[in-house]
Amino acid sequence: MANVQLKMPDDFLLSLSKLEGKTDEILAKVLESGSRIVESKVRNNLSLVIGKGTKMPSHSTGELERALGISKPLQDRNGDWHIKVGFSEPRSDGTSNALIANTIEYGKHNQPAKPFLKPAKSQSRKACIEAMKSRLQQEVDDI
Numbered sequence: 724m725a726n727v728q729l730k731m732p733d734d735f736l737l738s739l740s741k742l743e744g745k746t747d748e749i750l751a752k753v754l755e756s757g758s759r760i761v762e763s764k765v766r767n768n769l770s771l772v773i774g775k776g777t778k779m780p781s782h783s784t785g786e787l788e789r790a791l792g793i794s795k796p797l798q799d800r801n802g803d804w805h806i807k808v809g810f811s812e813p814r815s816d817g818t819s820n821a822l823i824a825n826t827i828e829y830g831k832h833n834q835p836a837k838p839f840l841k842p843a844k845s846q847s848r849k850a851c852i853e854a855m856k857s858r859l860q861q862e863v864d865d866i
Contacts, residue, residue, distance in 0.1 A: 794807040
């Protein structure tokens with residue numbers, strides 16, 4: 724039977740051990756850096772579609788744009804990390820921000836769809852991944 728023995732440099736092993744203790748902290752920072760790019764693109768797309776191309780004058784209060792934000796990074800019971808870009812609830816008039824965003828995104832029988840979420844997802848994907856990669860590399864280098 725063959726036997727293989729690998730010897731790694733001590734400084735590399737030391738940095739790996741330090742990384743293990745800071746994984747949760749590092750992953751939260753990495754997710755936040757990527758989510759800022761996505762949130763920025765969603766906010767930009769939303770401002771471009773709100774109140775545009777309507778038959779009646781717009782009644783936009785800006786509350787939907789103000790409600791857009793980023794959640795805290797959380798780990799689920801399977802160990803996977805998640806962060807959400809979305810709308811906080813409730814609105815001052817009692818209507819759901821999610822309902823209004825859904826109506827803008829997909830339209831309704833007398834209102835055409837004005838997608839802003841799906842295009843933001845596809846437009847920011849590469850930049851988000853690159854931002855997260857660079858943040859992870861920065862965090863690893865700092866160790």
